[in-house]
Amino acid sequence: xxxxxxxxxxxxxxxxxxxxxxxxxxxxxxxxxxxxxxxxxxxxxxxxxxxxxxxxxxxxxxxxxxxxxxxxxxxxxxxxxxxxxxxxxxxxxxxxxxxxxxxxxxxxxxxxxxxxxxxxxxxxxxxxxxxxxxxxxxxxxxxxxxxxxxxxxxxxxxxxxxxxxxxxxxxxxxxxxxxxxxxxxxxxxxxxxxxxxxxxxxxxxxxxxxxxxxxxxxxxxxxxxxxxxxxxxxxxxxxxxxxxxxxxxxxxxxxxxxxxxxxxxxxxxxxxxxxxxxxxxxxxxxxxxxxxxxxxxxxxxxxxxxxxxxxxxxxxxxxxxxxxxxxxxxxxxxxxxxxxxxxxxxxxxxxxxxxxxxxxxxxxxxxxxxxxxxxxxxxxxxxxxxxxxxxxxxxxxxxxxxxxxxxxxxxxxxxxxxxxxxxxxxxxxxxxxxxxxxxxxxxxxxxxxxxxxxxxxxxxxxxxxxxxxxxxxxxxxxxxxxxxxxxxxxxxx
Numbered sequence: 001x002x003x004x005x006x007x008x009x010x011x012x013x014x015x016x017x018x019x020x021x022x023x024x025x026x027x028x029x030x031x032x033x034x035x036x037x038x039x040x041x042x043x044x045x046x047x048x049x050x051x052x053x054x055x056x057x058x059x060x061x062x063x064x065x066x067x068x069x070x071x072x073x074x075x076x077x078x079x080x081x082x083x084x085x086x087x088x089x090x091x092x093x094x095x096x097x098x099x100x101x102x103x104x105x106x107x108x109x110x111x112x113x114x115x116x117x118x119x120x121x122x123x124x125x126x127x128x129x130x131x132x133x134x135x136x137x138x139x140x141x142x143x144x145x146x147x148x149x150x151x152x153x154x155x156x157x158x159x160x161x162x163x164x165x166x167x168x169x170x171x172x173x174x175x176x177x178x179x180x181x182x183x184x185x186x187x188x189x190x191x192x193x194x195x196x197x198x199x200x201x202x203x204x205x206x207x208x209x210x211x212x213x214x215x216x217x218x219x220x221x222x223x224x225x226x227x228x229x230x231x232x233x234x235x236x237x238x239x240x241x242x243x244x245x246x247x248x249x250x251x252x253x254x255x256x257x258x259x260x261x262x263x264x265x266x267x268x269x270x271x272x273x274x275x276x277x278x279x280x281x282x283x284x285x286x287x288x289x290x291x292x293x294x295x296x297x298x299x300x301x302x303x304x305x306x307x308x309x310x311x312x313x314x315x316x317x318x319x320x321x322x323x324x325x326x327x328x329x330x331x332x333x334x335x336x337x338x339x340x341x342x343x344x345x346x347x348x349x350x351x352x353x354x355x356x357x358x359x360x361x362x363x364x365x366x367x368x369x370x371x372x373x374x375x376x377x378x379x380x381x382x383x384x385x386x387x388x389x390x391x392x393x394x395x396x397x398x399x400x401x402x403x404x405x406x407x408x409x410x411x412x413x414x415x416x417x418x419x420x421x422x423x424x425x426x427x428x429x430x431x432x433x434x435x436x437x438x439x440x441x442x443x444x445x446x447x448x449x450x451x452x453x454x455x456x457x458x459x460x461x462x463x464x465x466x467x468x469x470x471x472x473x474x475x476x477x478x479x480x481x482x483x484x485x486x487x488x489x490x491x492x493x
Contacts, residue, residue, distance in 0.1 A: 044082060044389040045090050053385045055377075056459040057399045058449050066094050069381060074268035074445070075372030077261055079104065080382065081290035083298055084390075086363035091291040102261040103244060103252075103287045104369035105275060106354050107347030108168075110247070110286035111213055112320065113236055113296055115158045115331030118220050118282070119316045120235040122154060125223055129154040129319075137215070138222050140185055146198035154219065157212040158331060159324035163200030166193050166211030169284055171276030171350045178249065178279045181218045181228070185211065206326035210283035217282035228281050239311035240299040245288035247281045255287070261371040263351020266443040268372060276350040284349055290367040297358045297365045300343075304360055321360070338393035348376075355379045359392060374444065377460045400457055402434060405450040410436065413467050417474055417483040425486055427474075 047053075051063040070078060077095030079102060081088060091100045122129050132151035134142045142152060148163075156162035170192060172178055179190040187195030196211035217228055224231050229247040237245050252260050252275060263271040278285035302310035303317035310317075320330045321343055327335045332345045344357035353375035358365035366386050368379050387394035414436060416425035428439045429448070436448040436456065448456040448465060456465045467474050474483045 042084075042089060044386045045092070047385050047389040048080065048382055049094075051385070052381050053388055053397055054381050054459050055384070055398065055462045056457055057397060058459055059399055059401050061402075066382070069378055070095050073372065073374045073378045074266070075370050075375045075378055076264050076268060077102075077372075078368060078370045078375070078378065078382070079261070079290045080369075081294040081367045082386065083294050083358070083363070083365035086298060086301065088291060088294050088298070091289075091294070098261050098371075100291060101244060101259060101289055103255060103259055103289055104261045104354065104371060105263070105278075105284075105349050105352040106286040106288045106293060106369065107284050107349035107352055108210070109288070109293060109345055109347040109354050109356055110282065110284055111158075112300075112331035112345055113242075113245075113286055114213060114217070114232065114247075114282035115320055116296075116300070116312055116316060117232040117236040118154065118158065118216050119319060119330065120313065121220050121224055121231065123313065123316065124235075127154075127223065129158075133157075133215070133219060136222075137218055139182055140215070140218060142198070142215075145195060148198070148200055150198065150200050152198055152215070154216055155319075155324065155330065157209075157216040159206075159328055160208050160212060161205050161325050162209070162212050162215075163198045163205075163207055164209040164212030164215060165197045165199055165207075166214075167208055168210045168348075169193055169278060169280045171278050171284070174273035174275070174277060176277070178277060180279065181214060181221055181281075184214050184280055185218055206328060210280060213283040214280050217280075220282075232281075236296075236312075241295050241311065242288065242292045244292045245286060247285055247287075249277060249279060249281070249285065251287045260287075261369075263349075264372045265351060266373045267445075268374075271351040275352075278349065284347075288369075290369050293356060293367045293369075294365060297343075297356065297367070301358060301360045301363055301365070338395075340393050342393075346379075353379060355383065357383070362392075364390065364392065381460075398462065400449070400451045400459075403450040403452050403455070405434070405453070407431070409469075410434075410450070412469055415488060416486040418486055420482055420484050423486065427483060 048066050050065050052066060052069050077093060077098040079093040079098060079100060081091040083089060093100050093102055130153045132153060134152065146152065152162045157164065177190050179188050183191050185196045187193065196215060220231060221228055232247045262274040265271060299310040299312050300317050303312040303314045304321055306314050320332065321334050322329050323334050327333055332343050334343050341360050342357055343360065347354035351373055352371055354369045356365065356367045366383060368382050370378065384394065410431045414429045414431050417427040418425050426441065429436045438446045438448060440446060446458050446460060448458055451457050454467045465474055475481065
């Protein structure tokens with residue numbers, strides 16, 4: 001806003017370039033000793049370790065390291081693996097009680113791996129993935145939950161185009177009796193989600209549905225007669241070399257518990273019991289490491305290029321990475337981003353956040369896993385930094401100049417804000433140096449930087465706010481959200 005456009009676009013990149021040094025050959029992740037601190041392997045790694053690029057860079061602010069960002073977001077740890085030219089270039093973990101081999105709950109990153117396994121089973125059994133599953137799911141009467149009577153196929157379920165309900169699953173605290181797959185889709189008394197139904201809307205045929213993946217899991221279990229975790233081990237995990245991954249519900253208890261990155265909540269508090277359980281295995285219950293998941297992406301990219309020995313059949317790779325609707329293939333999003341193909345997916349479960357994207361035309365990819373709920377901005381920061389450092393396609397970084405707001409004006413803006421007509425505070429703002437520090441809903445912390453007389457920006461997500469002091473009103477810049485300042489506590493009415 002105050003910075004010339006040309007400078008806005010190049011300044012973070014220049015800062016990043018100045019921070020990077022000549023690099024040595026990447027370290028072999030298989031040789032990494034737990035807890036080892038390795039020398040910087042390449043420019044991307046050094047950038048992440050020393051100079052994270054946020055969504056909005058405030059000119060003059062010191063660069064943040066990945067450890068700085070972990071502390072700011074109250075996320076205990078993050079683990080990262082990067083693929084370059086079809087090989088894992090480096091892998092490292094940062095934060096508390098983790099090393100590169102620590103296992104995380106990958107949440108919805110499970111869907112791509114599950115899709116690969118379910119497609120492999122269909123191929124093994126000679127089953128047509130476009131065949132209607134009505135009447136083919138045993139005790140689950142698909143027709144009874146499908147009032148429109150539309151055909152429902154594996155291709156539709158895996159691409160989120162079947163109209164299946166139940167977007168996601170909350171998980172179960174350890175020690176809770178768990179439903180089986182049939183119980184999940186029928187909403188049995190043990191299930192904590194409603195029954196999965198088919199509610200196709202021709203106006204919006206794509207509808208993200210973890211419930212649809214559970215119907216696909218039910219088919220796989222019934223078609224094979226095998227436990228789903230064992231089936232995925234046989235058809236995907238073993239063939240691609242994912243030796244530190246499992247769909248097993250009891251995996252954290254079987255694995256060395258010290259190797260599990262334990263889950264944490266919004267403010268970094270530990271989740272009781274260490275983690276939640278997800279009987280919805282195809283949708284959410286993959287335990288893995290970034291290096292192991294990177295091996296899956298390496299195999300997928302190789303197979304999509306026609307490799308016969310990648311551990312994934314080339315035809316299955318083609319099916320998975322061909323968009324069916326709204327840029328989603330079978331198990332992952334596939335798109336053209338700034339002129340290059342990109343495959344991606346994110347994951348969110350109780351106390352875990354994860355993300356992966358691959359650039360198959362380059363043979364590059366990055367996998368990020370965290371054990372904190374408040375990592376939904378940390379992960380994009382890491383991805384953005386990697387994009388710049390590796391010259392991957394990316395949107396130009398944004399910069400702003402801090403406005404020198406008088407302290408007394410900051411103090412007048414600080415206070416409690418609520419939705420109009422509500423006397424319950426939604427946001428608390430306090431003065432912190434030249435900025436405002438906010439708390440939303442008593443949980444989520446954020447920072448507002450003044451960039452004009454009454455104009456602030458949250459550098460984490462780029463959200464802008466305008467304050468009208470005379471009316472005691474805060475509005476989202478360019479949007480309809482309006483909050484009203486409440487009287488100071490203890491102030492006379």
